Amino acid sequence: MKVLLVHAKDARLPSPSDPPDREGGNGGISVHLTGLVQAMRDRGWTVGMIRFVENAKSVSDAPAHYYELRSVYNRVRPGVRRSFREILKREDPDVVHVHSVFHSMSASMLDELARTKPLVYTLHDVTPICYWSTKLRRDGRLCDAPVGFTCLTGGCYQLGACHGAVRDVYRLVRDSVRLAGHRRLPVMTVPSGYLRKQLIVNRFPPERIRVVPGFSRFADCNGTSSGLPKNKNILFVGRLVVEKGILEVVRALGLLRAMDWQATIIGEGPALAEATRLVEEKKLSSRVQFVGPASPAELHRHYENCFMMVMPSLIPESFGMVGVEAMSFSRPVVAYASGGVTEWMQDEVNGFLVEHGNFRRLAERMDRLLADRDLATRMGHSGREQVSARFGVRHHVDLLEGAFQEAADRFARARQ
Numbered sequence: 001m002k003v004l005l006v007h008a009k010d011a012r013l014p015s016p017s018d019p020p021d022r023e024g025g026n027g028g029i030s031v032h033l034t035g036l037v038q039a040m041r042d043r044g045w046t047v048g049m050i051r052f053v054e055n056a057k058s059v060s061d062a063p064a065h066y067y068e069l070r071s072v073y074n075r076v077r078p079g080v081r082r083s084f085r086e087i088l089k090r091e092d093p094d095v096v097h098v099h100s101v102f103h104s105m106s107a108s109m110l111d112e113l114a115r116t117k118p119l120v121y122t123l124h125d126v127t128p129i130c131y132w133s134t135k136l137r138r139d140g141r142l143c144d145a146p147v148g149f150t151c152l153t154g155g156c157y158q159l160g161a162c163h164g165a166v167r168d169v170y171r172l173v174r175d176s177v178r179l180a181g182h183r184r185l186p187v188m189t190v191p192s193g194y195l196r197k198q199l200i201v202n203r204f205p206p207e208r209i210r211v212v213p214g215f216s217r218f219a220d221c222n223g224t225s226s227g228l229p230k231n232k233n234i235l236f237v238g239r240l241v242v243e244k245g246i247l248e249v250v251r252a253l254g255l256l257r258a259m260d261w262q263a264t265i266i267g268e269g270p271a272l273a274e275a276t277r278l279v280e281e282k283k284l285s286s287r288v289q290f291v292g293p294a295s296p297a298e299l300h301r302h303y304e305n306c307f308m309m310v311m312p313s314l315i316p317e318s319f320g321m322v323g324v325e326a327m328s329f330s331r332p333v334v335a336y337a338s339g340g341v342t343e344w345m346q347d348e349v350n351g352f353l354v355e356h357g358n359f360r361r362l363a364e365r366m367d368r369l370l371a372d373r374d375l376a377t378r379m380g381h382s383g384r385e386q387v388s389a390r391f392g393v394r395h396h397v398d399l400l401e402g403a404f405q406e407a408a409d410r411f412a413r414a415r416q
Helices: 028-042 078-091 107-116 149-153 165-183 193-201 246-253 272-281 296-305 321-328 339-343 359-371 373-390 393-414
Strands: 002-007 046-053 066-070 095-099 119-122 188-190 209-211 233-237 262-266 288-292 308-311 333-336 351-354
Touching: 002 028, 002 078, 028 046, 028 095, 028 321, 028 393, 046 078, 066 078, 078 107, 095 107, 095 393, 107 119, 107 165, 119 393, 188 193, 188 393, 193 209, 193 339, 209 393, 233 246, 233 296, 233 321, 246 262, 246 272, 246 359, 262 296, 272 288, 296 321, 308 321, 308 359, 321 333, 321 373, 333 359, 351 359, 359 373
Parallel strands: 002 046, 002 095, 046 066, 095 119, 119 188, 188 209, 233 262, 233 308, 262 288, 308 333, 333 351
Antiparallel strands: none
16 A cells, blocks of 8 residues: 655654654654554555645655645645645555644645545644634633634634734634535544544534544553552653643642652643742742653653653643553553543543542542552553553554545545
8 A cells, every 4th residue: 555644743754764763753743643654664555745844945865755845824835736736646645644734735735635536634633623722711611612703702712812803814714714625525533532523513524534543652662561660750741831731730749748759741831931930839849850852762761760640631632642651651640531531541440530620639639649559550550451452553553544445435436
């Protein structure tokens, strides 16, 4: 099979001679694409890649079958369309697998692509169906409403909030056209039932949406050999923004009754200064360490060395991969109950689910694990079993191959 991947993230096509653990970009989709390319090649498939970049340039050192094109987010670029057609003709893939290009490809380009080749579109997040890309109301409550006029009349989004009123009106009109184009796509895959439900609320045809859960890049590690470490280290991994729950973590840490713990915060972002100030205010500086971003090898070591993972994301995660990665190492997880997290987290089985926004309850559950090593061990082993059964890359590609076949069948029927 020959697959052409299309995306707009920080991920280039690895050379076939690169080692399997080659580092890609740090973002979730970038990590996903790097692992996906290797898994497809392991099956003997040929993989090509088109990457949309705002200021694309010719790439002289790129491997074969890799291309960069300029994003069409802000303007019409006929030259990009012509180049895209030429690449499709040159590569002649069996299927085109597109990843979250809502702000990079126009609706007309997607329509033309769907008429030209079997197409599967993987949506990784809620960007097309929320103006803020958070699915949160202004008061912090979770939002299940469809995107559109009610977002403006309800006060959730105010014109001019991003680029000035006139440019914002243009953006919202353009995005509505692109959303309509996404609804016409023949086959879509999403990482969770949560995201599938949100698409259906936004008038996507349910019969065209398949749930294909993500995979842990650490699923094949020997996560049960070492057991829980003696040091009770609490781990947070994520972008340091308020929506991802970094301040929730610090507030919960400040309420812990246990005394024998440390915390490691991995990530970077605009909330770092506020989080650091809050740590100092709560006199936790000797216990909480901010280490910045981590490479895959460094992250592997942090997962091995942690006692538990905490992920109190305020936004409903489409999947919540860092929790599944922690489970790969037999580590229990404590998380807010929202979004796709609830589909792999079983309360009191592989960790604890906590009411959304209740950082006091979060602290109570963390205290319970800190006080009961046997419970934490059992939960960690249960999580590891789930990863082995459901979240390995081979299982992911099996499901994806089914979506590819469905796309090929739909394409063949449309051409009859």
